[in-house]
Amino acid sequence: MATATNGGREVVIEARGVEVGFGDRLVLKGADLDVYRGEILGFVGGSGAGKSVLMRTIIGLIRKRAGSIKVFGNDLDQLRDDERRAIERRWGVLFQQGALFSSLTVMENLQFTVRENLNLPQRLMDELAVAKLEMVGLDASVCGKYPSELSGGMTKRVALARALALDPEIVFLDEPTSGLDPIGAGDFDALIATLQRTLGLTVYMVTHDLDSLSTVCDRIAVLFGGKVIAAGTMETMLKSEHPWMKEYFRGKRARAAIGAREAARPASGG
Amino acid sequence: MKNGQFLRENLQGNRLALTGAGAWTSVNARPLEAQIDRLRQAHPAVTAVTIDMAPVERLDTFGAWLLERLVRAFETHGGKVEVTGLKEDYRGLIDEMHAVKLDELDRRRGATSISYALSSIGENIVAVGHSFIAIVNMFGALVSALLRVVTRPLSFRMTSLVHQLDMVAWRAVPIILLITFLIGCIIAQQGLFHFRKFGADVYVVDMVGILVLRELGVLIVCIMVAGRSGSAYTAELGSMKMREEIDALQTMGFDPIEVLVLPRILALIIGVPILTFIGSMAALYGGGLVCWLYGGIAPDIFLSRLKESIALNTFQVGMIKAPFMALVIGVVSCVEGMAVKGSAESLGRQTTASVVESIFLVIVMDGLFAIFFASIGM
Numbered sequence: 001m002a003t004a005t006n007g008g009r010e011v012v013i014e015a016r017g018v019e020v021g022f023g024d025r026l027v028l029k030g031a032d033l034d035v036y037r038g039e040i041l042g043f044v045g046g047s048g049a050g051k052s053v054l055m056r057t058i059i060g061l062i063r064k065r066a067g068s069i070k071v072f073g074n075d076l077d078q079l080r081d082d083e084r085r086a087i088e089r090r091w092g093v094l095f096q097q098g099a100l101f102s103s104l105t106v107m108e109n110l111q112f113t114v115r116e117n118l119n120l121p122q123r124l125m126d127e128l129a130v131a132k133l134e135m136v137g138l139d140a141s142v143c144g145k146y147p148s149e150l151s152g153g154m155t156k157r158v159a160l161a162r163a164l165a166l167d168p169e170i171v172f173l174d175e176p177t178s179g180l181d182p183i184g185a186g187d188f189d190a191l192i193a194t195l196q197r198t199l200g201l202t203v204y205m206v207t208h209d210l211d212s213l214s215t216v217c218d219r220i221a222v223l224f225g226g227k228v229i230a231a232g233t234m235e236t237m238l239k240s241e242h243p244w245m246k247e248y249f250r251g252k253r254a255r256a257a258i259g260a261r262e263a264a265r266p267a268s269g270g
Numbered sequence: 271m272k273n274g275q276f277l278r279e280n281l282q283g284n285r286l287a288l289t290g291a292g293a294w295t296s297v298n299a300r301p302l303e304a305q306i307d308r309l310r311q312a313h314p315a316v317t318a319v320t321i322d323m324a325p326v327e328r329l330d331t332f333g334a335w336l337l338e339r340l341v342r343a344f345e346t347h348g349g350k351v352e353v354t355g356l357k358e359d360y361r362g363l364i365d366e367m368h369a370v371k372l373d374e375l376d377r378r379r380g381a382t383s384i385s386y387a388l389s390s391i392g393e394n395i396v397a398v399g400h401s402f403i404a405i406v407n408m409f410g411a412l413v414s415a416l417l418r419v420v421t422r423p424l425s426f427r428m429t430s431l432v433h434q435l436d437m438v439a440w441r442a443v444p445i446i447l448l449i450t451f452l453i454g455c456i457i458a459q460q461g462l463f464h465f466r467k468f469g470a471d472v473y474v475v476d477m478v479g480i481l482v483l484r485e486l487g488v489l490i491v492c493i494m495v496a497g498r499s500g501s502a503y504t505a506e507l508g509s510m511k512m513r514e515e516i517d518a519l520q521t522m523g524f525d526p527i528e529v530l531v532l533p534r535i536l537a538l539i540i541g542v543p544i545l546t547f548i549g550s551m552a553a554l555y556g557g558g559l560v561c562w563l564y565g566g567i568a569p570d571i572f573l574s575r576l577k578e579s580i581a582l583n584t585f586q587v588g589m590i591k592a593p594f595m596a597l598v599i600g601v602v603s604c605v606e607g608m609a610v611k612g613s614a615e616s617l618g619r620q621t622t623a624s625v626v627e628s629i630f631l632v633i634v635m636d637g638l639f640a641i642f643f644a645s646i647g648m
Contacts, residue, residue, distance in 0.1 A: 102613040118296055124303055124336075131335050131370045140374030148613040167296055167330035198362035199331070 010037040011070075012170060012202050013058060018067035020050070020057050027053050029226030030067065035170075040196055040203040042213045044248065045223030051206045052096075054223065055172055058204075059093055060084075071170075089117060091170040092163030096178060098155040100147035106133075106158050107143040113165050132161040135198075137191055153184045157191070164195070173205040177212055185209060189216045210254050222248075276302045277309065286316045288340075290326040294333025302336050310343040319344045324355025331363065338367040401605070401627070408527075408605045412535060415528040430533035438499040439541030443548060445498070450490055450549035454482060454556030462565040471565055475572055476579035478557035483584045487550030489636060492595045495542055496628040500603035503534055504624035507607025508617045516608070526608075535600035542596035543589055550588060583648045591639050598635060599628040 013035035020028040027050040035041050045051040056062045058069055060076065069076050071087055079087065100109050110129040114120060120128075130140045136157040147155060156176060163171050176192065177185035189209075193216045196203050207213060213220055214234055221231040224244050230237065237249045248254060276294065280287040288309075294302060321340070326333070341351045356364060419426045461474035507530060510516050516526045554576070561567040567575075606624035610617050 102615045114296075118299060120299055121303065124299065126375055127339070127370075127372060128332065128335055130372060130375050131331065131367060134370050135331075135366050139371070140378075143375070143378070146613070148611050148616060164331075167332065194362075198366060200359060 011035065012037045012072055013204065014070040014073075015054070015058065016068050016070075018054065018057060018069065019065045020053055020062055021065055027226060028057070028064075031223065031226065031228050033221055033228050033231070035202060035204055036219075037169075037202050038196075038200060039218040040192070040205060040216055042217035042220045043204065043206045043223065044208065044213065044220060046244070047208075049223050050226065051223055052174055055174060055204065055206050059091065059172060060088070089113075089166055090168055091172065092166065092168035094156070094159050094163045094171065094173045094176055096174045098147070098159035100150075100155060100159055100162065102147050104146075105143065106145050106147070106150070109147070109158065109162050110165055112162070117166060129161075132164060133158075135164070135195065136161045137187070152179050153181075153188070156180065156188060160191070160195075164199070167199065168201070170202045170204060173203065173207075175206055175208060177207065177209045182211070185211065186215075192216055210249075275305075277305055279309065281313065281316075284316050285318045286313055286320075288319065288321045290321065290323045290337075292326065293328040294326050294336065295328055295330045296332040299332040299336065302333065306336055306340045306343070309340070314347065316344065316347075317349050319349055319351045321351065321353045322355045323353060323357075329357075329360045329363065331367075334360065334363045334367045335370070337364070338370070404605045404609065405601055408531070408601050408608075411527045412531060412601065415525060415532050418525075419528065419532065425528070427529060427533045430529070431537055434534050434537030435541055437502070438495065438537050439544055442495065442498060442541070442545060446491055446494060446545050446549045447552045449494060450482075450487065450553040451556040453486060453490055454478065454553030454558075455560045457481060457486070457553075458557035458560035459564055462561065466565075472567065472571075472575060474561060474565065475557075475567065475575040478554065478561075479576050479580045480584055482550055482553040482557065483580060483588045485588070485636065487553055488546045488588045488591050488595065489632070490553075491542060491545045491549045491592070492599065492632045493629055495538065495545065495596070496599045496603075496632065497625055499538065500599045500628045501621050501625050503600070503603040504607040504610075504621045505617065507531075507604060508610030508620055511608060511610045512612060512614075512617060531600075531604045534604065535597065538596040538600040539593045542599075543592040546588060546592040550585075587639075587643050587648055591636065594639075595632050595635060598631045602628045602631060 011034050013033070015031060015033040017030045017032065018028050019026065019030055031050075031054055033054070043051050043055070053062060057064050058071070072090065074083070074087060076084065076087070100106075101112065104112065107126070107129050110132055111125045114125055114128070129143070133139060133142065138154065138157055138161070142150070142154065142158070147158070150158060156179075160171075160173075160176070163173075173192070177188050180188060189212050192203060192205070195201060196216075205212065205217065217234070219231060219233060220237050222229050222237070222242075222245055224242070229242060230240055230245060234249075237245060240246065240249070276290065276292050276298065278289045278291065280289070292298065321337070323329075323337070329337075337353070341353065344351050353364075458474055458478050461477050462471060465471055465474050465477075507516070510530070516530070519526050519529060558569060558572045561572050562569055603624045606620040606627070610620045
């Protein structure tokens, strides 16, 4: 398997010139993006700019019109169905609303992909489901509940546990902290950072949450006008003179979030 | 799969030295688990175990959990277990696994099928009790809303009532006409076919008249209404409940019972007797038509025979039942609608429950009415 590297770091997702449109409206006009192994990438952009579209294109829910996407060095367009499924098993997706199956209990939701992909005894699957629940900060008491009985934060945690069910290498998170209160969102960010360290995950996070961006993300990529106009650390973002990025990272709302972080570590060069 | 691929064992007295190998990942979880379970059973007397994990190439949650399980298996038998050679990257994962508590899972698994069956019977009985209470509750709320409306007639939602009447009564007329007409035809045809064998053709008129006016007219109409309008009520109220519209109404100072439920149930109470009348007439018409065309009973004979066999009270029995049945259908469908919770699946479940429950209660009520009318001699 050919694995592209960039400056010594392994590139796990490589998107080049991705074009996606709906009808005669072109949403992505040649977006380029690299995601490195083991990093948490925050992906930002205005509402309706196509952040989720690029994520959904990478995971194959939306067809692209042009460009190429390589995951683990494999061009997704050139894979046979079984090879593609093997790749899909190496990533997990957390959808914005959780997308838990409403007719299955939490336990059944967590075991769904495991049951389909691995032939494991029920007892082991039960124990692993409990282990996954504890990893996301819940416990075995929610096992028998249905998704409609869970609160918003619990739904996100269960959905994250389900995304991690097969021990993926990449997790895609679509606005993981939206709809959570600031404390819940902070906890969730910390959880993602912990899991990323524990499991060695690569995290691709679509988000609007400046707190998430400044606290857990290693790198930030910005989508504007259908292209990825910048990618780099928070410091790079703050230095940018692009009008939209200036407004986004140095606007009134941003100053409150990022300023707090800067105050906490005055020695930083940002 | 070659045995000993993931763990090599070296037994010295009561000390067991294990050496891990291969990739302890999800795809290998099954053979690895089999080997771990076998190890535990093969060495019950071991008091000290060392596990060297250095040669293990990769470890994921599956492998980490199975390692933890191996450790726990020996520790519960009083053994001392030492894990060495773990890569530092995996330390966090192992710690996570070490903290996993299975008490809850064991407790759930401990429940046998008998206790499960008993608890499910118990839960169902409690659920029936709750739904009975909910129906009584709704009935009370309805009466109090009605009293409030009577004291302030201007606050009554007339537009809503007329709209609901249009939906449940006027638009139901064609299908009710068609179905009751066909039922009348079928009863008459079956009656003629069997009564003819002993020359009692003309009694078919008695049978059709009494059956349709006392029982079938109102029952068929109620079953149709429960399926057609009751389910619509549940779905409407349920989706409003799901999207918090009912909560919104409440915060604006409206009583959802008064605004949503009362007009709907009143519409049914007015509409169902009318539909019952129309349906009974259509069934008699169908019966008469079959008697004439198939049984050779001329319309004037049919009519005079009908006059002799039925009295006004036969007709009254059917019509008196209609509004009560309408009330039951209305209350049940609104209760079920209000019981909808967040998910789309719950909406479907409540709608089904609403139709099944209303048809069941309509038939039970019909039986109670039969006893009642028999004892007062109607």
